[in-house]
Amino acid sequence: MEKFAILRSGAVPLPAENVDTDQIIPARFLKATSREGFGENLFRDWRYQPDGQPRPDFVLNNPRYAGQILLAGKNFGCGSSREHAAWALYDAGFRVVISSYFADIFRGNALNNGLLPLQVSEAVLQRLLAEVEREPGTGFIVDLARQVLFVPVWEENIAFDIDPYKKECLLHGYDDIDFLVNQQAAIAAYEQQRVWAY
Amino acid sequence: MANTLFDKIWDAHVVSSIAGGQDVFYIDRHLIHEVTSPQAFDELGARGLPLFRRAQMVATADHNVPTRNQHLPIADPLSRSQVDKLTENCQKYGVELFGLGHQRQGIVHVIGPELGLTQPGMSIVCGDSHTSTHGAFGAIAFGIGTSQVAQVMASQCLLLSRPRRMRITVDGQLRPGVTAKDLILYIIAQLGTGGATGYFVEYAGEAVRSLSMEGRMTVCNMSIEMGARGGLIAPDQTTFAYLQGRPYAPQAERWPQALAYWQTLYTDEEAEFDAEVRYDAADIEPMITYGTNPGMGLALRTPIPLTVAEGETAGFHKALQYMGFQPGESLLGKQISHVFIGSCTNSRIEDLRTVAAYVRGRQKAPHVEAIIVPGSKAVEQQARAEGLDQVLAAAGFELREPGCSACLAMNEDKIPAGAYCVSTSNRNFEGRQGPGARTLLASPLVAAITAVEGRLVDVAALLEIISRTEPAGTVAVSA
Numbered sequence: 001m002e003k004f005a006i007l008r009s010g011a012v013p014l015p016a017e018n019v020d021t022d023q024i025i026p027a028r029f030l031k032a033t034s035r036e037g038f039g040e041n042l043f044r045d046w047r048y049q050p051d052g053q054p055r056p057d058f059v060l061n062n063p064r065y066a067g068q069i070l071l072a073g074k075n076f077g078c079g080s081s082r083e084h085a086a087w088a089l090y091d092a093g094f095r096v097v098i099s100s101y102f103a104d105i106f107r108g109n110a111l112n113n114g115l116l117p118l119q120v121s122e123a124v125l126q127r128l129l130a131e132v133e134r135e136p137g138t139g140f141i142v143d144l145a146r147q148v149l150f151v152p153v154w155e156e157n158i159a160f161d162i163d164p165y166k167k168e169c170l171l172h173g174y175d176d177i178d179f180l181v182n183q184q185a186a187i188a189a190y191e192q193q194r195v196w197a198y
Numbered sequence: 199m200a201n202t203l204f205d206k207i208w209d210a211h212v213v214s215s216i217a218g219g220q221d222v223f224y225i226d227r228h229l230i231h232e233v234t235s236p237q238a239f240d241e242l243g244a245r246g247l248p249l250f251r252r253a254q255m256v257a258t259a260d261h262n263v264p265t266r267n268q269h270l271p272i273a274d275p276l277s278r279s280q281v282d283k284l285t286e287n288c289q290k291y292g293v294e295l296f297g298l299g300h301q302r303q304g305i306v307h308v309i310g311p312e313l314g315l316t317q318p319g320m321s322i323v324c325g326d327s328h329t330s331t332h333g334a335f336g337a338i339a340f341g342i343g344t345s346q347v348a349q350v351m352a353s354q355c356l357l358l359s360r361p362r363r364m365r366i367t368v369d370g371q372l373r374p375g376v377t378a379k380d381l382i383l384y385i386i387a388q389l390g391t392g393g394a395t396g397y398f399v400e401y402a403g404e405a406v407r408s409l410s411m412e413g414r415m416t417v418c419n420m421s422i423e424m425g426a427r428g429g430l431i432a433p434d435q436t437t438f439a440y441l442q443g444r445p446y447a448p449q450a451e452r453w454p455q456a457l458a459y460w461q462t463l464y465t466d467e468e469a470e471f472d473a474e475v476r477y478d479a480a481d482i483e484p485m486i487t488y489g490t491n492p493g494m495g496l497a498l499r500t501p502i503p504l505t506v507a508e509g510e511t512a513g514f515h516k517a518l519q520y521m522g523f524q525p526g527e528s529l530l531g532k533q534i535s536h537v538f539i540g541s542c543t544n545s546r547i548e549d550l551r552t553v554a555a556y557v558r559g560r561q562k563a564p565h566v567e568a569i570i571v572p573g574s575k576a577v578e579q580q581a582r583a584e585g586l587d588q589v590l591a592a593a594g595f596e597l598r599e600p601g602c603s604a605c606l607a608m609n610e611d612k613i614p615a616g617a618y619c620v621s622t623s624n625r626n627f628e629g630r631q632g633p634g635a636r637t638l639l640a641s642p643l644v645a646a647i648t649a650v651e652g653r654l655v656d657v658a659a660l661l662e663i664i665s666r667t668e669p670a671g672t673v674a675v676s677a
Contacts, residue, residue, distance in 0.1 A: 105342070177245070177352050183222055
């Protein structure tokens with residue numbers, strides 16, 4: 001996993017609420033057996049017509065907006081557990097998704113792939129969306145070590161929470177598998193003392 | 199100290215707790231399928247790691263398999279390569295596989311319980327959000343991403359923070375014709391699609407206790423559709439009777455030992471929950487969804503709302519536009535072209551019996567395409583043994599071979615763009631059943647009635663008429 005430190009970027013607004021992982025990456029594109037290449041089908045049916053032509057009204061096709069931050073409506077990533085949703089966002093260049101809350105499985109998947117799910121209040125989210133829609137070039141700074149989203153145009157730091165362990169993982173590019181493999185002796189000891197019901 | 203059922207099981211699986219509040223959480227059973235496992239096996243291979251506890255894993259092919267001619271090679275090359283990859287990985291790592299054509303193959307959440315792999319008090323994971331199904335047995339079961347699949351492969355553990363607990367109590371008895379599916383669609387409609395995010399739900403109350411295991415699985419299955427990490431129901435005599443004698447259930451002297459433990463698995467009287475909600479079963483009618491998330495559900499005979507809460511207006515109108523409906527409109531009389539009966543929510547033998555009991559001696563409407571996809575080879579064989587296949591065929595329903603099928607339309611079972619499908623599955627998201635497809639979620643009974651009528655009808659009123667004019671037993675009311 002790549003390290004995440006500080007990100008300076010513009011943002012792409014997607015105010016729709018309850019964006020489910022079937023929209024992020026439809027099931028018919030889950031047939032690959034590697035992690036790469038899902039970005040081209042990110043938001044496939046919102047982004048393209050059935051004939052493959054881009055839908056001009058979808059934000060990813062709007063040249064006014066660019067950046068590695070996706071600003072999304074509440075309950076982003078609900079539905080299926082497919083990690084392909086996080087892979088698709090990452091593959092398409094996103095490193096941060098800002099929303100007022102995330103579905104649990106998506107949040108975990110994002111964190112396991114160096115994609116930061118940054119949760120703000122609904123009021124802050126609405127202000128951010130309004131700001132970006134008013135001025136598409138608005139830049140932001142996400143400082144993970146300090147846990148702040150800096151909005152230069154407002155000269156305002158917005159603090160955000162993150163699990164301290166997951167923060168360390170992101171900052172250093174570690175993943176849980178490294179940690180867990182190191183726990184194997186303790187896990188085996190647990191298995192020994194466990195009273196097995198089956 | 200008074201404890202919830204959830205906490206009793208969780209505590210039994212904590213290997214250690216680390217700073218920051220995460221637990222190293224032990225996994226008893228790891229189920230895998232072809233779509234979310236290949237990258238995890240690759241991860242293991244790339245790191246040169248062995249499978250830590252392969253005997254606790256079971257694999258099946260379900261998401262991406264055809265539901266016709268399963269004895270032939272899979273036509274779609276990408277689907278075939280994914281299924282082949284699963285076989286290859288299972289052989290390489292020595293994982294038990296119920297692959298295509300195997301007598302035990304089926305939807306992962308159908309075969310787990312059916313084989314007795316799912317047991318009370320267990321922790322169960324799978325790279326699929328509907329893993330919550332297994333909670334019906336009083337297990338902590340939840341869906342995970344592929345990185346976590348790799349973690350379980352490497353260590354049989356996950357790093358997790360303990361979710362909050364919610365109890366949903368449904369008092370009283372469901373009315374005739376109101377099923378487990380209506381119960382859960384009702385709950386999700388009350389709480390909304392994100393209403394239980396961050397929680398693990400325990401379902402309780404007389405209406406829940408009265409459900410069969412099949413009905414309990416339907417309820418727990420859809421926990422994720424309100425954002426819950428999972429849902430569970432305390433095991434009882436219904437649970438134990440279902441499990442006894444199943445191939446992977448404890449046998450011989452292990453059975454009474456297991457039973458003694460399982461009987462300790464309930465929420466103590468004084469235990470507290472972070473959230474509690476309570477419903478009356480008598481308020482629940484046959485349900486349907488009208489929008490593009492499972493929270494957009496209502497009693498079939500109630501019109502679509504005229505307005506919704508401020509802040510949700512944009513999503514409401516976007517959903518109605520996709521569905522081709524108007525605010526305030528009644529769904530009664532809407533013509534339906536497709537009926538899909540299947541998925542990990544409603545593809546068990548009881549569901550097929552419900553459908554067969556209703557369609558016996560009836561015919562689907564000529565314009566309706568009605569398919570029934572059993573949840574497993576065992577369900578399919580049981581249906582044939584009971585002659586349900588003949589009943590269904592005579593009514594114009596096509597009984598397919600097992601798989602996830604048109605629930606997520608990864609294989610060729612897709613609903614055409616713009617078409618309305620009454621589906622017993624779990625998600626009505628845009629394009630879920632195929633690009634442009636319009637899904638209305640409902641119970642198997644509502645789906646069967648819709649297929650016969652060719653349009654949405656007042657199911658409650660219809661059942662009332664039938665009960666007065668036809669001999670008892672025509673409508674087997676599933677729990």
